[in-house]
Amino acid sequence: MDMKLKDLLNEKKSAITKNWFDAIMETYPTDTTGFLKKQKDMFANPVGHVIAEGSERILEALIEGEELTDSLRFLDDIIRVRAVQDFTPSKAMAFIFLIKKSVREELKKEISQNHLYDALLEFESKIDELALFALDIYSKCREQLNELKIDELKRLTFTLLKKANLMYEIPVEEFEHKDLKCNI
Amino acid sequence: MAKPEKIKTPKPGEIASSIDFKSPATDWMDTPTEIKPGNFCWGAKEKDLLTLGLPNPRQWSPLDDDWKLPEGWKSTILDGLSDRLSKYRSFKIFMDICVRCGACADKCHFYIGSGDPKNMPVLRAELIRSVYKKYFTASGKFLGRLAGARELDEDVLKEWWSYFFQCTECRRCSVFCPYGIDQAEVTIIGRELLNLVGLNIDWIAGPAAACYMKGNHLGLEPHAIKGNIESMCDDIEDLTGIRVDPSFNRKGADILFITPSGDLLGDPGIFTNMGYLMLFHELGLNYTWSTYASEGGNFGFFTSNDMAKRLNYKIYAEAKRLGVKWIIGGECGHMWRVLNQYMDTWNGPADFLEVPKSPITGTVFENARSTKMVHITEFTADLIKHGKIKLDPSRNDHLKVTYHDSCNTSRGMGLLEEPRYIIKASCNNFYEMPENTIREKTFCCGSGSGLNASENMEQRMRGGLARANAVKYVQDKHGVNVLANICAVDRAAFPALMDYWCPGVGVYGTHELLANALVMTGEKERVTDLRGDDLPGKEGNE
Numbered sequence: 001m002d003m004k005l006k007d008l009l010n011e012k013k014s015a016i017t018k019n020w021f022d023a024i025m026e027t028y029p030t031d032t033t034g035f036l037k038k039q040k041d042m043f044a045n046p047v048g049h050v051i052a053e054g055s056e057r058i059l060e061a062l063i064e065g066e067e068l069t070d071s072l073r074f075l076d077d078i079i080r081v082r083a084v085q086d087f088t089p090s091k092a093m094a095f096i097f098l099i100k101k102s103v104r105e106e107l108k109k110e111i112s113q114n115h116l117y118d119a120l121l122e123f124e125s126k127i128d129e130l131a132l133f134a135l136d137i138y139s140k141c142r143e144q145l146n147e148l149k150i151d152e153l154k155r156l157t158f159t160l161l162k163k164a165n166l167m168y169e170i171p172v173e174e175f176e177h178k179d180l181k182c183n184i
Numbered sequence: 185m186a187k188p189e190k191i192k193t194p195k196p197g198e199i200a201s202s203i204d205f206k207s208p209a210t211d212w213m214d215t216p217t218e219i220k221p222g223n224f225c226w227g228a229k230e231k232d233l234l235t236l237g238l239p240n241p242r243q244w245s246p247l248d249d250d251w252k253l254p255e256g257w258k259s260t261i262l263d264g265l266s267d268r269l270s271k272y273r274s275f276k277i278f279m280d281i282c283v284r285c286g287a288c289a290d291k292c293h294f295y296i297g298s299g300d301p302k303n304m305p306v307l308r309a310e311l312i313r314s315v316y317k318k319y320f321t322a323s324g325k326f327l328g329r330l331a332g333a334r335e336l337d338e339d340v341l342k343e344w345w346s347y348f349f350q351c352t353e354c355r356r357c358s359v360f361c362p363y364g365i366d367q368a369e370v371t372i373i374g375r376e377l378l379n380l381v382g383l384n385i386d387w388i389a390g391p392a393a394a395c396y397m398k399g400n401h402l403g404l405e406p407h408a409i410k411g412n413i414e415s416m417c418d419d420i421e422d423l424t425g426i427r428v429d430p431s432f433n434r435k436g437a438d439i440l441f442i443t444p445s446g447d448l449l450g451d452p453g454i455f456t457n458m459g460y461l462m463l464f465h466e467l468g469l470n471y472t473w474s475t476y477a478s479e480g481g482n483f484g485f486f487t488s489n490d491m492a493k494r495l496n497y498k499i500y501a502e503a504k505r506l507g508v509k510w511i512i513g514g515e516c517g518h519m520w521r522v523l524n525q526y527m528d529t530w531n532g533p534a535d536f537l538e539v540p541k542s543p544i545t546g547t548v549f550e551n552a553r554s555t556k557m558v559h560i561t562e563f564t565a566d567l568i569k570h571g572k573i574k575l576d577p578s579r580n581d582h583l584k585v586t587y588h589d590s591c592n593t594s595r596g597m598g599l600l601e602e603p604r605y606i607i608k609a610s611c612n613n614f615y616e617m618p619e620n621t622i623r624e625k626t627f628c629c630g631s632g633s634g635l636n637a638s639e640n641m642e643q644r645m646r647g648g649l650a651r652a653n654a655v656k657y658v659q660d661k662h663g664v665n666v667l668a669n670i671c672a673v674d675r676a677a678f679p680a681l682m683d684y685w686c687p688g689v690g691v692y693g694t695h696e697l698l699a700n701a702l703v704m705t706g707e708k709e710r711v712t713d714l715r716g717d718d719l720p721g722k723e724g725n726e
């Protein structure tokens with residue numbers, strides 16, 4: 001990444017993170033107590049905690065130009081939460097693109113003074129790439145929610161199926177066998 | 185994960201600018217309630233309401249605009265409200281004394297997980313309080329909205345339905361309220377009112393109807409109960425070489441044992457049930473199962489006071505019919521709130537029973553002097569305390585255990601130490617979750633009070649986030665892989681919650697852990713635990 005832009009991002013990192021965090025928080029229902037933003041105890045406020053921690057790490061990874069896979073855990077943590085909250089898919093995912101807004105707002109002057117538009121575009125395409133990863137994670141979470149329902153039903157009927165001899169646990173060896181065959 | 189192929193991505197800002205990501209800032213009274221998939225449970229079925237004799241049986245869907253309310257529904261609700269205000273002094277006080285200090289606001293797991301202000305306990309109560317004010321207070325009648333009052337209309341009723349079935353009646357909020365306002369009781373009454381016009385949910389009305397007809401929520405008939413327990417005995421025999429031979433509906437037994445039916449069917453409840461069977465066999469306890477009073481739980485409690493009382497009736501009736509001396513109850517949550525706080529006044533006094541006295545240790549359970557029913561963890565902890573059973577905790581060395589206090593046993597009856605005592609005697613690796621998430625301050629599983637359906641999975645996952653988050657903490661810190669509990673709803677609901685938030689953590693009843701460690705007289709060398717997982721040091725022995 002352009003060194004100048006990187007320096008600027010680093011300099012303003014905390015302001016950008018805060019801007020981004022606040023923007024994400026605005027996607028939640030209006031709440032005059034500001035609980036999600038203010039409560040810092042990670043057990044009393046897991047949503048706020050996950051988003052605060054995750055947004056900071058993701059921004060760091062973007063600035064440092066780290067392989068995006070490294071920051072995926074934090075991305076996963078945030079998306080896992082948003083996937084079960086009352087959002088449409090686009091609303092759930094919009095938080096990624098909000099980084100762009102935060103960077104532009106916080107660095108507006110510096111970018112135009114230093115003619116950093118090309119560098120900014122390059123940085124922003126990293127964010128687009130991140131969004132693609134995010135989309136994968138989101139759809140996995142949603143798929144998992146469906147699987148959980150099926151698994152729950154299976155657990156409930158476990159004894160019945162077993163008794164009626166309708167369930168047969170395939171011994172591990174057979175699995176291994178099958179895998180072998182596939183590999184050959 | 186493989187790197188995705190580069191595809192043409194939208195221009196910067198294109199997406200974000202076209203999406204209105206902010207939530208509208210409206211007053212709660214002006215924020216409409218949306219009934220959306222994932223966020224609600226299906227409505228009660230016609231046939232179940234008919235079975236239970238509840239009002240307005242019909243087929244309906246919460247997704248339809250028309251909920252097919254009965255003629256004159258508004259006066260039915262207002263009359264019902266008036267009745268309850270005069271009948272329950274606590275409810276009237278809860279309607280009047282809240283000072284909106286906000287201490288309870290951020291203590292509800294549904295609010296914590298969703299950020300939706302209407303899930304703040306104070307606002308949940310306000311949903312009904314606003315209507316109370318309009319029709320039952322002078323200030324509300326004259327000042328209307330200025331006094332926080334509003335008309336009862338269909339939208340308000342739908343809002344009640346949505347939010348009173350988004351409260352698990354866990355009472356966490358009441359722990360923090362300086363006035364002791366118990367939102368669970370407000371929800372209980374809210375649900376009662378909704379039931380007056382046929383607005384229950386399927387996951388509650390279905391089990392309640394099954395319980396009314398067959399004696400248990402799952403609708404298991406006597407032969408199925410006997411068959412299930414016998415097949416557990418087969419598994420116990422494979423594991424230990426010992427044939428456990430329990431009796432059913434046996435007159436003249438000393439003790440009647442009643443557990444939630446969730447323990448009789450399905451994984452992982454059956455392992456807990458195997459634990460009870462093994463323990464009682466080892467003690468040579470003179471006890472019996474009943475295939476009629478075959479449900480300790482009570483989904484009537486999530487419907488109305490009368491329904492709960494009706495479903496509870498069979499417990500004392502069966503104890504009387506069989507002529508037992510007293511009753512032991514299995515691991516469950518809401519079952520114990522009902523038994524401990526209501527049974528005695530509903531269907532007691534059970535003066536035909538004796539004050540429970542352990543035949544093994546001689547301990548008299550003074551706390552159950554009146555109800556005559558003892559929680560199994562109290563019974564078992566007493567055995568351990570007196571050295572009456574032999575335990576080999578190393579058999580649980582492959583398990584790193586934390587313990588979830590269920591809301592009802594911890595806040596509803598103060599049962600905090602006994603389960604921990606049993607777990608610590610049965611397992612070498614035990615780790616507590618952080619202090620503000622356990623004991624009286626425990627976080628709900630997010631699926632209690634009849635909300636453990638599958639259609640509301642998103643709601644359950646966010647409702648259980650605060651609980652799961654604390655489990656994840658001990659999983660990361662200590663490698664915890666077992667979430668122990670004493671509740672059948674926990675055992676049914678937690679596996680999904682763990683799979684979503686902290687994969688790798690299994691869900692175990694306390695008596696399953698005990699039975700793993702229980703050294704039984706004449707048993708063969710065990711190579712696996714109750715689930716068939718290798719015991720430590722016995723890998724590959726099978």
Ligand code: SF4
Nearest residue numbers: 292351352354355357
């Ligand atoms: S009782 Fe529990 S679920 Fe209901 S409002 Fe209070 S904290 Fe929330």
Ligand code: SF4
Nearest residue numbers: 282284285286288361
């Ligand atoms: S803590 Fe009690 S008094 Fe305070 S807002 Fe909540 S319910 Fe009202």
